[in-house]
Every structure is written in structure tokens, then in C-alpha cells.
Amino acid sequence: MNNETHTPSSDFAKEIALIPGGEVINKCIQCGICTASCVVACVDDQYRPRRLIQKILIGKRDEVLKSDQPWLCMTCRMCEERCQEGVSPAEIFHAVRILAVKEGHIPKVFQITVEKVLCDGWMLADAYTDFNEDEREDLGLNPALAWNDTFTKKVKKKYLAGEESA
Ligand code: SF4
Ligand code: SF4
Structure with a gap:
């Protein structure tokens, strides 16, 4: 497992990285294995963990915090098992939900x-x-x-x- 970060970090990604569970977001290389492994993505073609992480990495703060998408993760951790970079989308989306709740965005x-x-x-x-x-x-x-x-x-x-x- 690589300990380097790979992706330019937006302010939003840095904010998520400060919340427990979000620390490793900048190790994501956007390979898409998480989406290919995701049980929710199998049944919902709008739900794409890789794309959601990408939005965080490029700083789409408002869009992500107001979205229902981070709430659809079932925390099954299949993506985490398969991610070659040691990233856990489930933990990242948990961190997003913590921030969303603080700002009053609960579906x-x-x-x-x-x-x-x-x-x-x-x-x-x-x-x-x-x-x-x-x-x-x-x-x-x-x-x-x-x-x-x-x-x-x-x-x-x-x-x-x-x-x-x-
Ligand atoms: S599998 Fe890991 S590195 Fe690949 S896109 Fe998903 S979180 Fe990022
Ligand atoms: S933990 Fe969430 S993002 Fe990962 S495979 Fe399960 S439902 Fe999909």
C-alpha cells in the first residue's frame, strides 16, 4: 500500500481529511474499483463512490453536502476491501455526513x-x-x-x- 498522496487537494478535501475517517481521501487515484465493487452502485446508476470522491477532491463542497448521495452508502465496506490505495469511501462519506449534519443538510x-x-x-x-x-x-x-x-x-x-x- 502506497502512503503517498496522489491527488491535488481542494479546501473541501482538506476539510474532510480533518474529520476522523476522512484522513486518507488524498490517496485516492480515481481508479474506480470502489464503484465497480459497490453494492449500491449495482442497483442505482446515480450512485458512484468514485465520482463522489472526485467531487470532494475538486472542491464541490456545496453540491456534495446538499446531496443525498453520501447518505446512500450502506457501509458494507466492499470498496474498502478492494481499494488498492487503502482508501475507505464508507469512512469518507461518514465524514461528509458529519459535516452535512452540522450544516443542517439531512435528507x-x-x-x-x-x-x-x-x-x-x-x-x-x-x-x-x-x-x-x-x-x-x-x-x-x-x-x-x-x-x-x-x-x-x-x-x-x-x-x-x-x-x-x-
Ligand atoms: S478504489 Fe480507492 S483509489 Fe480507486 S477510486 Fe475508489 S477510493 Fe479511489
Ligand atoms: S461501503 Fe458504501 S461505497 Fe463502499 S461498497 Fe459499500 S455501499 Fe458502496
């Missing part, structure tokens, strides 16, 4: 997901029917799913101080 679908989980404790509350309750009771399980309340309280206590009793 609506992710906001709704988080709000839903913080409210109900899981994503499937709307699909939890009387039938499921009866089934759980028959199996001797608690139909109230009280663990969801416990979970949301713990999350709020840890990450949203002051909201744990909401």
Missing part, C-alpha cells in the same frame, strides 16, 4: 426515519396490529413492546439531553 427521508424511531422505538409501529398482539400473547410474550419505550428513553438520555422524559 428528509432520514429525518423522518430518525423521528419515527425516536417516537416509536422502531420503524414498524404502524404495521403492529391486533393480530400481532394476539400472537405475542399466545406465545407468552409481552404484547406492549415496552422495550421500545426503554430504548427511546435511553437514546434520548444519551444523545438528546433533557428530552428523556418527553
